[in-house]
Amino acid sequence: MxxxxxxxxxxxxxxxxxxxxxxxxxxxxxxxxxxxxxxxxxxxxxxxxxxxxxxxxxxxxxxxxxxxxxxxxxxxxxxxxxxxxxxxxxxxxxxxxxxxxxxxxxxxxxxxxxxxxxxxxxxxxxxxxxxxxxxxxxxxxxxxxxxxxxxxxxxxxxxxxxxxxxxxxxxxxxxxxxxxxxxxxxxxxxxxxxxxxxxxxxxxxxxxxxxxxxxxxxxxxxxxxxxxxxxxxxxxxxxxxxxxxxxxxxxxxxxxxxxxxxxxxxxxxxxxxxxxxxxxxxxxxxxxxxxxxxxxxxxxxxxxxxxxxxxxxxxxxxxxxxxxxxxxxxxxxxxxxxxxxxxxxxxxxxxxIGAETLEWPELSAMPMPGARYGLRENFLVIAPSEPPRFVNPVPPNGDDENRPQRAATFFVDSLFSQGEIRVPDELITEKSPMYRQIESYTHEIVRAASGLYELRRVGFDDSNEGKGHP
Ligand SMILES: [Zn+2]
Incomplete structure (x- = not known):
């Protein structure tokens, strides 16, 4: 009670x-x-x-x-x-x-x-x-x-x-x-x-x-x-x-x-x-x-x-x-x-407003070169590739023609450098020594049903002690 x-x-x-x-x-x-x-x-x-x-x-x-x-x-x-x-x-x-x-x-x-x-x-x-x-x-x-x-x-x-x-x-x-x-x-x-x-x-x-x-x-x-x-x-x-x-x-x-x-x-x-x-x-x-x-x-x-x-x-x-x-x-x-x-x-x-269920267009995935991170294969990532509805795709004073790709790369770089991605063993090579198996991670690379590797989010980590290193 x-x-x-x-x-x-x-x-x-x-x-x-x-x-x-x-x-x-x-x-x-x-x-x-x-x-x-x-x-x-x-x-x-x-x-x-x-x-x-x-x-x-x-x-x-x-x-x-x-x-x-x-x-x-x-x-x-x-x-x-x-x-x-x-x-x-x-x-x-x-x-x-x-x-x-x-x-x-x-x-x-x-x-x-x-x-x-x-x-x-x-x-x-x-x-x-x-x-x-x-x-x-x-x-x-x-x-x-x-x-x-x-x-x-x-x-x-x-x-x-x-x-x-x-x-x-x-x-x-x-x-x-x-x-x-x-x-x-x-x-x-x-x-x-x-x-x-x-x-x-x-x-x-x-x-x-x-x-x-x-x-x-x-x-x-x-x-x-x-x-x-x-x-x-x-x-x-x-x-x-x-x-x-x-x-x-x-x-x-x-x-x-x-x-x-x-x-x-x-x-x-x-x-x-x-x-x-x-x-x-x-x-x-x-x-x-x-x-x-x-x-x-x-x-x-x-x-x-x-x-x-x-x-x-x-x-x-x-x-x-x-x-x-x-x-x-x-x-x-x-x-x-x-x-x-x-x-x-x-x-x-x-x-x-008030919709019971919303239908979303599928977001496109772009290939990320695995070699950039010392991995054996490329993997797919969802990039912010839709055009904004109301504002210019390029910010004021910006000169970037391929922002979605640059943003996704910047983001994946940041995840790797902060140890937030769990990488399957089969992708690890001698060029990727920093990817140890970590206990806490926000993202993981998984092999999808298509046979291709994909980067997926696991969750939102509000750690204040350092990411991936509990
Ligand atoms: Zn949070």
Missing amino acids: CADTVYVWEDDPGAPPSSRSPVARPAPKLDQPPLPVVIEGSVPGAFHSSDYKLRYWSAADAARRTIDWVKEAVPGELKWHKDVGRKLTVHLDDGERFNAWYNRTGVYFFHGTANNQTIYSAESPDIVSHEMGHAVLDAINPRLFGVNDPQVYAFHEAFGDISSMLSSLTVDGFCSAVIFDTGGDLKKSSRLSRTGEQMAWALRRSRPHKVEQTCLRDAANEFYYMDPMTLPLRAPAVQLCAEEHSFSRVFSAAFLDALAETFYGNTVERLQDSAKEMAKILVAAVAATPMSTRHFADVAAHMLAVDRVMYSGSHSVELRAAFVDRGILSLSESSELTQAVLDSGTEAIERV
């Missing part, structure tokens, strides 16, 4: 010594459509420790809140990706590492120790809502999962952090606290903008430059868009780099800015209305956006087009301000996105 009231963390336990206290919430019901969730492990009873209860119910409540914001934002009957099955399984503690991940068998959380204090990633609603965000985006538009492109990958991470923000905003007490703390200016750093304060504290004990000063990532930041292919693969957290979590901060910042621009009145009700409107605009946009090398800009343009369809363009000024201010849309691109241009996408957008 479940208790009617449970105690959970409101958004994150906070960095020790934290003054935060658990809050009372109704016991979440998870086994219900849309998007039913099951938590592996016992429902807390009298014999469980208070720590287990807090961890279990914090994760359960965060999962419930995620479904709550998604349910408001998606009018149709949404289902998990077919490989997930009818229910998504939450694994509360899958071993020792500072990590959390989503793959199409569930969402997984772990534990780790810093300064003699054990930290559980499932105990942070921020982190749970982020992982749930990966699963939700995979349900809304499964094509992002397999595309080999730095921006598409980073977008998945941005969506995770946005999910975390939207999930927190379903809680009235949290909204009151954020309005009070920021004075109503959501662009200020706050518990809303910061993700994973406790985990960041733990990681800073051993890797002080890996995460931001106060959290894993702060959407209230100063990052400005650059083509990720011009950025290094890693950098201290204070700098922007092509690594997906780092780069995602540009889009999540623009989303927070847009939310801040549309929020007025300083009431909980108005804040929740703004969040619901932005969530609706975002999910319809991500469902309709083609897989191109200009994903951030094209999603932004789709958000403007969705706003035309849903709200007669009433958020146009705020959305443009947010995306131009972050360099995601250039000034000239924003000017080119006239009402007539945006309305040319109305049919495509109306097709995804």
Whole structure:
């Protein structure tokens, strides 16, 4: 039997010594459509420790809140990706590492120790809502999962952090606290903008430059868009780099800015209305956006087009301000996105709003030379080869005629150099000594039924300890 009231963390336990206290919430019901969730492990009873209860119910409540914001934002009957099955399984503690991940068998959380204090990633609603965000985006538009492109990958991470923000905003007490703390200016750093304060504290004990000063990532930041292919693969957290979590901060910042621009009145009700409107605009946009090398800009343009369809363009000024201010849309691109241009996408957008099932054109695969990586054979990769719907395929000041191929190559290079690809033994030669069998990887090369080798994504790894080297 479940208790009617449970105690959970409101958004994150906070960095020790934290003054935060658990809050009372109704016991979440998870086994219900849309998007039913099951938590592996016992429902807390009298014999469980208070720590287990807090961890279990914090994760359960965060999962419930995620479904709550998604349910408001998606009018149709949404289902998990077919490989997930009818229910998504939450694994509360899958071993020792500072990590959390989503793959199409569930969402997984772990534990780790810093300064003699054990930290559980499932105990942070921020982190749970982020992982749930990966699963939700995979349900809304499964094509992002397999595309080999730095921006598409980073977008998945941005969506995770946005999910975390939207999930927190379903809680009235949290909204009151954020309005009070920021004075109503959501662009200020706050518990809303910061993700994973406790985990960041733990990681800073051993890797002080890996995460931001106060959290894993702060959407209230100063990052400005650059083509990720011009950025290094890693950098201290204070700098922007092509690594997906780092780069995602540009889009999540623009989303927070847009939310801040549309929020007025300083009431909980108005804040929740703004969040619901932005969530609706975002999910319809991500469902309709083609897989191109200009994903951030094209999603932004789709958000403007969705706003035309849903709200007669009433958020146009705020959305443009947010995306131009972050360099995601250039000034000239924003000017080119006239009402007539945006309305040319109305049919495509109306097709995804409320659709029961969506038919997606198959993405083309391109051969990647195995010799580039010291492998015995070539393998196929899905490239971001669709043209963007609204923005130019080549970015302003760009001169690249074959961006999809260059982006896929950049991306696969980054996966190999960070040890994220599991390579079958039969492909390994004396020129590929660095490919040992690794325990944790996001991608693998497999032999398909066609007899050809293919690169496939396994999952999203939110490791903060270094990829592929748990
Ligand atoms: Zn993630």
